[in-house]
Amino acid sequence: MLVGNEAARRRRGARLLTWTTALLLSAGPGGARTTEFCLEGLFDIGVRHQGLRAGVSERTPTTWCVVTEDDGDRVVYRASGKVNPDLDDSWAVAYPAADVVRIVNRDDPPDVEFRGVEVAAAEARRVRRLDPRRLAEELESRGGVIPDLDIELDAGRIAWVTSRASFPLRGEVPVVWRWRWDDPAAPRASLTVESEVVFEASGRWRELAAEEATALWQLSGGVAPIEAPAEQWPARVAMRRIDLDAHTFLVRGVRTGFQHLVVDTEQGLVVADAPAGWVELHHLPPRDLVGGLGVSGLSEGLIDFLEAEAPGRPLRAVALTHFHDDHAGGARAFAAAGAEVLAPADAADFLDRSLDRAPAPPDRLARSGGEVSVRAVAEPLTIGERRPVTVLPMDASPHVGDQLGVWARDADIFFVSDVHVPVDEEPRPRTGRERTECWFAGWATGHLGPNTRVANSHSAVTTPVSRLREIAASPTCRGLTAAR
Ligand SMILES: [Zn+2]
Structure with a gap:
């Protein structure tokens, strides 16, 4: 701690420096x-x-x-x-x-x-x-x-x-x-x-x-x-595989802050979410967030990565957790690779129309002359028998009206996007996202198994349902539930 003359001397020094800088600046050419x-x-x-x-x-x-x-x-x-x-x-x-x-x-x-x-x-x-x-x-x-x-x-x-x-x-x-x-x-x-x-x-x-x-x-x-x-500017694409069990893994680093669940069922790979490029509107003209990859390039890169990681395995399906562009916008790449495109029921028509709008982005699907056909998932849909994955409709949340979770049954990992993005392992909802986090903690407590762990698209933290139960019971979440 600074006391007395020492502190005063430092303050004077700082002020002098500021004045000098100000003089230099105001003396700049043409003011x-x-x-x-x-x-x-x-x-x-x-x-x-x-x-x-x-x-x-x-x-x-x-x-x-x-x-x-x-x-x-x-x-x-x-x-x-x-x-x-x-x-x-x-x-x-x-x-x-x-x-x-x-x-x-x-x-x-x-x-x-x-x-x-x-x-x-x-x-x-x-x-x-x-x-x-x-x-x-x-x-x-x-x-x-x-x-x-x-x-x-x-x-x-x-x-x-x-x-x-x-x-x-x-x-x-x-x-x-x-x-x-x-x-x-x-x-x-x-x-x-x-x-x-x-x-x-x-x-x-x-x-x-x-x-x-x-x-x-x-x-x-x-x-x-x-x-x-x-x-790594403006977004880092550095994919790596995080194994959860012999047939289930996450692909982390699809771009900065994005990871995706993949389950290798006997029918082929089932992937959660189709990442998309995006442009920055405060740029004149607007430009790609991930330079040069366009709308479908991120998902095409994810598919190439999967082909290298699981050679010869067909792409069975991509489950779009919700219709926000960063989770659904890359679905054209999966359609081009022969995957079925699954979506929440109330967003399926919208996505079916939107993904095929003309003029389409110059991507693999456009070059092959193909189209996207979106299948609505209104009831739980299980793919595979020996290592099944269940695509599960969830209720409306504060984040979005209709959404899907992807449940790898053998690994007992449930993947969600945007309704659960923990920054740590504390048994309380993340600050600033309380409404959504409390909603999900309550939903998970009622719908998932006691040993299920929840993975999410935007953070590396995996949350056991036992902790979600604690979050749902936290004073913050109880207060929000009471206020509803
Ligand atoms: Zn979202």
């Missing part, structure tokens, strides 16, 4: 500024499932901010809102140098830094264009043409920005930004994907004081970042 542009409005997370529940609003308060410099290419992007109906989230990414991407964890240091990222500069430029003044400057400096963006000006201001992108469950569609400048200091934006308005927001600029601008580039908590290999 170079650092500017934050924030869009605040409502984002429709239903964009991820294409209006299946038309009329049910999933519009949620959302903020997107981009910080840019007059005389530099450094960019910070931060956002807050929801990525799922039952999960609040906020995140920030900085591009502090031409080949560096930093995940900024201000509230929970250290940061994570990817160095030597070839695409970092191009990505920073796509994010920078979120600020329409920066986009207008770039357009002028490039003689009026920016590749893959069709831009219309109105009185020198950005009015329309049109591009195209491929989305899982949607196909290749237009993505359009419309800017309105009734108040030049607070333009209104609407972002349309295909024909649906997915984000309506109002923009504001704010010039950062020198001290705040300097702090932007400092590491969170003043500690060294975790260094991650460049090829």
Whole structure:
């Protein structure tokens, strides 16, 4: 602990340093500024499932901010809102140098830094264009043409920005930004994907004081970042097999934070969930989350991995646990490989239509001229006799209306997606996801065997039903049940 003069000296030292930095910055060429542009409005997370529940609003308060410099290419992007109906989230990414991407964890240091990222500069430029003044400057400096963006000006201001992108469950569609400048200091934006308005927001600029601008580039908590290999940005694909018994395994690392259950029944492999690519809408133009893999590439890679791990075994089925694009959007790859596509009953029609929409992504199924045919699972469906797997319809949860669990009976492993994502082995629901976790703990207690263990798509923790019973009985979950 610092006391007395020592503490005062350090404070003086810190203040002096700040003033020096401020002087240096304000002396920059042309009074170079650092500017934050924030869009605040409502984002429709239903964009991820294409209006299946038309009329049910999933519009949620959302903020997107981009910080840019007059005389530099450094960019910070931060956002807050929801990525799922039952999960609040906020995140920030900085591009502090031409080949560096930093995940900024201000509230929970250290940061994570990817160095030597070839695409970092191009990505920073796509994010920078979120600020329409920066986009207008770039357009002028490039003689009026920016590749893959069709831009219309109105009185020198950005009015329309049109591009195209491929989305899982949607196909290749237009993505359009419309800017309105009734108040030049607070333009209104609407972002349309295909024909649906997915984000309506109002923009504001704010010039950062020198001290705040300097702090932007400092590491969170003043500690060294975790260094991650460049090829792991923006998502890591590093599949490995985790055996659960002789015929049951998980494939971990399908992409960052995704694992899948596989059961080798005597009829062939049964896989839980079909991962999909995704594009980032705050990029202009939008780009693949996992660069170059497109909509079906992740699932095609998973299938190649399975062929290498289980040579000669046919793909019997893929069970889509629910219709969210990150779990169902890669089903075209499984159809191309001859697997039956199983889905929750109330999502089957939607998925059947969505997975075959034209223009389809340029994937294996498109090249083979095939189609996806989705089978609705309304009753428990058991595949195989000697090492059976049961695809089990579950009830509606706070996460999604209708969903399936995949139960490897011999290994007694039950696989679920998104309704149970524990971060530790504590007998209480995960903070921030209490409603969903408590719902699942109650459901599992009533429907699974006493010795069943639950694996999930997004965390490596496997939970015995005995612990789920404790979670269901925790004060938090009892309080939520009583409140219902
Ligand atoms: Zn989901």
